[in-house]
Amino acid sequence: MAAAPGATPDSAPAAGAGEVEGERVKPFTPEKAKEIIMSLQQPAVFCNMAFDWPAHHWTAKHLSEVLHDKQIRFRMGMKRTDTVPQFETTCAYVEATLEEFLTWNCNQSTISGPFRDYDHSKFWAYADYKYFISLFDDKTDIFQDVIWSDFGFPGRNGRESTLWIGSMGAHTPCHLDSYGCNLVFQVQGRKRWHLFPPEDTPFLYPTRIPYEESSVFSKINVVNPDLQRFPQFCKARRYMVTLKPGQVLFVPRHWWHYVESIDPVTVSINSWIELEEDHQTRVEEAITRMLVCALKTAEDPHNTRAWLNPTEVEETSHEVNCHYLNRAVSALFDYRTSKVVEIQALRTNRDDMKKEGLNVHHHMEVEQMDDQDLLLGTIKQEAASPFGPDLVPVILSSEELPSERRGIFEGDGKDFVGKDGEHPGKLHCTKRQRTMSKNEDVVAEQTASDSSMAPSQTFISTDDLLDCLVNPQVTRIVAQLLIKGRSLWS
Known part of the structure; x- marks a missing residue:
């Protein structure tokens, strides 16, 4: 996939783009941001793109006032560094308000309420995977506080977003998301991201137990790996970034990630962006669901919670899963049919243009388009790197495992320029390829x-x-x- 066109510090946004707050101008228009997202093949951090979002002020304290006494489920994990991942199926859960979470997080020695059995010095808490549409079901106006349309996705806001609130040490096990790519807006505190490219999947020892649709987990605790049991992991390439408030991280499709909170309180918002490849992925996920549920239910029909992730609440019967698979296949064929019709319509328009005797040079360009170019409506061109002070590449970590837990990428990206003035993110063009x-x-x-x-x-x-x-x-x-x-x- 070709790299996206670059944006120089003095490039101006399109007229009427609404990208100005006083004298402050956003570095990328929505069109340019989407172009970058759809072409970039490595993780990168967008800076200065969300400074005017109302959600910029969504601290945990502010949200506790907005949500009042609303009960939220927190996942409780141990502050430990053994070699076994803390999967969600092995964690305890607490129903509490954000105010109760903040009180517990102050590390008070004596505390009553839902967190009373969890010593703050030994446990972390994570209100993760909270969909706005259920969290703010009676406050839908708040959806407008998140403006993903700034990244070229018109109408996309909090309705298609997820909220994450955690204490220091809260984390998600290393996994990849089957669907789409990911945009993550950091609101409060910092989170450290460990990322691994899709082609390193064999070195991450993928597993579907615990099972959750769209999540492929790694058997490895990537911050404390057991290399005797998982020797191939030493070949995996680790990219690291510490995401700070105001920044937006782009995670490309199928990049593995382990995410940990490194400040006392962290708040982040994300949205998964749908991609054309998702149509086939839904078939793959339906096959996975059918096989996992059939074998695991047969093994122990009365203990699904031992292998079914708590976030996975759908039916697991074979009849339901068979219907799910058929729907996924039908949807894929419907999508392909619609694309064929679209291509045929574009070709008809092209032929009509010829008959009308339009510019010969333009005809030659159109003739050279393949079907994908016709759908995009543009001819792909070689372009300069998009990286700069407002789009910083997540780079390959050179740290050894024992020192990895130190702060990485604490700057604003300006010190990520090589000795020849070139951003190291350009290395993504020459990354190792495996057959x-x-x-x-x-x-x-x-x-x-x-x-x-x-x-x-x-x-x-x-x-x-x-x-x-x-x-x-x-x-x-x-x-x-x-x-x-x-x-x-x-």
Whole structure:
């Protein structure tokens, strides 16, 4: 995918873009921001794009006043650094108000209420994955406080957003999101992000247990990995960034991430941006759901909470999952049909333009368009790097594991310029590429190393089988075969 056109410090926004607050001008117009998002292949931080958002002032204290006595579920985890990830299925949960959370977070020695059993020095709390549409169901005007339209997505606001509030140490296990790309607005406190590229997936030892649609977890605690059990992880490339208030992080499709709060209170808002690739991914996810639910329910029909993530509340019956798969396949074919019609319409328009005797040079350009170019309506061009003081690349970490927990990227990005004045983010154009055959070799190697901990450990569990059956590479192939077969039937 071509890099997006760059924006120099003195480039001006489009007239009437509404990007000015007094004398302050946003560095990118919505059109330019979306162009960057849709073409950039590595994580990057947007600066000075949300300074006028009302949500900029959404501290936890402010939100506690807005939500009053509303009960919110907090995930409680241990402040420890062992080698096993703290998955949501192993955490305790507390129903409390934000005011009660803030009181507990002040580290008072004696406290009553819902947090009374959780010593602040030993536990962290995370109100994560809170959809605005349910959190602010009686205050829908607040949706307008989040303005994703500034990034080129008209009408997108808090209605399509999720809120995250945590104490120091709160974190999400390392995972990738199956759908879309991700925009994250940091409101209060700082969060450290550990990111790994999609092509390093075999080195992250992916698993679908615990199961949650759209989340592929890693078996590894990436801040304290067990390299004896997961030796291939040493080959994974770690990109790190500490996201500060006012900044917006762009996470491209299928980038792995582990996120941890490193200040006493953190507040962030995110939105997942839909992509065309999601249509096939829904088929892959439906296949995964069917296999996981069938095997795990058969194994223990009365204990789904041992493997089903608390955020996953939908039916798990085979009948429901079969219907889910059929809907996903039908939706994919409907989408492809609509695109064929759209392409045909564009071709008809092109032919009409020829008949009307329009500029010959323009005809030549249109003739050179492939179907994707026709849909986009533009000819792809080589462009300069978009990086600069207002768009900072997340760079490859050179830190060794023991010192990784120190602050990284504490500046504003201005010190991320190389000795020749070039931003190191340009390295994304020459990143290592692996072939499918190499990845398959790695999967075989990691499976062998993972199962050879001791000669006597030869028992294969349901989870071991599922790790192979619903490996992202496998479900992708199965989905393609299923879609191809369905095409032949019709």
